[in-house]
Amino acid sequence: MPRRLTLFTFLASLLILPWLASHTFAAEPSRPNVVMILTDDQGWGDLSIHGNKNIDTPNIDQLAKDGARFDWFYVCHLCAPTRAEMLTGRFYARTGVRGVSTGQERLNLDEKTIAQYFKEAGYVTGAFGKWHNGMQHPYHPNARGFDEYYGFCSGHWGHYFSPELDHNNTLVRGDGYVTDDFTNHAMQFIEDNRDKPFFCYVPYCTPHSPMQVPDEFYDKFAEMNPSMKNRDPQKEQLGMTRAALAMCENVDWNVGRILKKLDDLDLANNTIVIDFADNGPNSFRWNGDMKGRKGSLDEGGTRVPCFIRMPGTIKPDTQITQIAGAVDFLPTLLDFAGIDANYPKPIDGRSLKPLLTGQKTDWPDRELIASRNNQVSVRNQTYRLDNDGKLFNILQDIGQRTDVSKQNPEITKQLMQVAKQYREEMLPRDDDRPFTVGYSANTPLPARDGVAHGEIKRSAPAPNCSYFTNWKTEEGTITWDVEVHEPGQYEAIVYYTCPKENVGVEIQAELLGQKTAASIQEAHDPEAYGPERDRFNRGAESPVKDFKAFSLGTLNLPKGRDNLTLSALKIPGEGAIEVRYVWLNRK
Incomplete structure (x- = not known):
């Protein structure tokens, strides 16, 4: 019997091996890694790629050129709400987040985060920086899908040089300038997990105040009189502008370090890299003639930079003209990673994969919401309806100077109905969580x-x-x-x-x-x-x-x-x- 089996195997091999030799098989594609970089209080205008001649951001600029850049990308007016939308794919008012401190920043425990989806799919997950969606377990990042956490859970911190930090729910002392330190830990996480699929979230806390930055970045700006100023120059505080620009150049240097680490480890071609910001700039400085700053529901408070690179999948110099927002990250990344979402709750985001990969697809207009307390502003592809019922054609009037509501009564009525429905569904809410x-x-x-x-x-x-x-x-x-x-x-x-x-x-x-x-x-x-x-x-x-x-x-x-x-x-x-x-x- 063994001899017959051996003879059978030999004869079969004479037939099969030539067939195998004449056919090639594509290797099963590995799941893409994800590196998501989030800056804090960096405005759309705080980058040289957007035309700001006051600053040089070569690494982020190159990231944008190597992948896709969004013309119209929207987040919330403040930090914690944006993070909630990114984590859940849902408008923040659905998630329990009401503010930025004293417990209002916490993400409801029945919300499922993007990290939990990736962790369940076999990814190693890590977060390095400002969390700002809850401190005590089970709100802590280690309880929301992140295997590794190093940073702080509050909305802002009082000192940026070797501060007290949280490492997996234990107090530790940081090592050096906080943005550099977060980057060091993120790079080590990437290196330690180079042979596994990973989701690496790097939420920097700069250029949020306090306005602290090492000398090697600040010296360039110490006496600078910016050539480009805010649309209302009398509101600009030059000292604040100088510090913010220096902090943004430090962020760019650290982004460059992460990108180099991916190159050195031969991971760049299989890693999605995202860079975006959590709200508008934290002061009146150049921001492309947009109205408002951080805290505002206008363009200047909610439109931010966003770039996504995925070599071989997203073509270089891809320009996305459709409006998009932080709520879109969850469905988009799960789509790219091939993860079956099975959303436990309805989401407000859309997968941007068809736009990013150039697929011909029907892309109907949509509405993105900006809200603060009971104030609501609605943005569709062309218009913004502000909380006072004024309508602005953003494609023609980015500075929101001319109210066109009377000329467009049907559009005004439609967007006012969207705002009304949003208020009724989500605003206001009492918060009695201990x-x-x-x-x-x-x-x-x-x-x-x-x-x-x-x-x-x-x-x-x-x-x-x-x-x-x-x-x-x-x-x-x-x-x-x-x-x-x-x-x-x-x-x-x-x-x-x-x-x-x-x-x-x-x-x-x-x-x-x-x-x-x-x-x-x-x-x-x-x-x-x-x-x-x-x-x-x-x-x-x-x-x-x-x-x-x-x-x-x-x-x-x-x-x-x-x-x-x-x-x-x-x-x-x-x-x-x-x-x-x-x-x-x-x-």
Whole structure:
């Protein structure tokens, strides 16, 4: 029997091998990697490829030339909403995001993110930079589909040189200028996963304030009188412009480093690279005659640069004239990667693959929404309807100077109906979500998410990177609205400062009827820092301090919702402590 099988195999090979030799087979295409680069507060005009002669951005310019550039790409007016739309493919008002701080930035837990789709499809996923869609698990990026996370979860940070950062839900110290540091970690992630399909998200936090940038980038702009200025030059603050342009050139240098890493690892031809921004510029500077800036629902606040490169699939110098937006990234990338979406909820985005690959396809007009609180602006291919009911032909009047609503009553009526439907479906919404505790071993509760009572106040008006100070009497308290998911023992750790004269202050943590207290016996009184590195006044941004961890003891917590209350039982000196965090760590 074995001999017959061998003879059969031999005879079969005489017939099959010549046939195989005369036929060629295409190798199964590998799934494309994805590198998505998102800049923070970089306007459409902050690139030399768009005609800004004040700045040189050769790496991003080349990325645009090597792939597709969008003429009309739209995001939201502020950071967290844009991130929500990119992550879900849905208008941000559907996702639970209401603002940029104090919990309003959180993405609802029943939303599925782009990272979760890629992770389920076998991709390795990493994010390196500003998250801004929730800090505590299960809102944390590690719980939203990212295997690796390095950055910060707040909307902005108070210092950009070796700051305190989050590495997979653990506090660490950064290494060098923050944009360079994020890039270093992203490049290491790419190198470590070169033999696997990966999704690498790099959300930079610049040129968002504080306006800090290394000398080698700033020196060029220190005395510059920009040749191109904002359409309303009396509004432009030259110091702010100089700093922003320097930060944008640093971003470009870092984009170039990522692109070179892909080349060096021979990954460029199988990697989709995306570069875009999260809203309009954070100051009045040159932006192509558009009206408005960050925070505005006009063109200048919502139209941003966007470039996509995919060698061999997207032809160089592809120009996309159709309007598109952040909501389109999810369906587009899943389409390119061949991932079956099976969307659990209806999405608002469209796959842009037919446009990017030059397929002949019917592409009906559409409406993209910009909204803020109860204000709504609607953009279709030709027109923008603003919140006041004025209609502008953007193709002829990008500066929004001439209202053409009376000349186009049907279009005005149609877009007003779209705005009305959007308001009815999504605006406004109450937000009664507590801060979640016990979904991970360690839960940070930053000052940003707390509420001060009595004389206690924040270190600065902007909550995101603030700490609580001015705690003078026993009447003052700090509370966090929390819900404990997993019952058990939790160590309460406060991150504090305390001058020598206040040593002996007794601090208590109380939650769900459980209390623990301890007296601080070690002075810790560091100087605030940050503003000395600013190139322009930081305004409402808080300075930072290096806070010290101190255990208040253990709370035996049941499951439930309550206010975590921090109070001072005894103040022997002139005041209590300053507070940056309380961490509840499950034992």
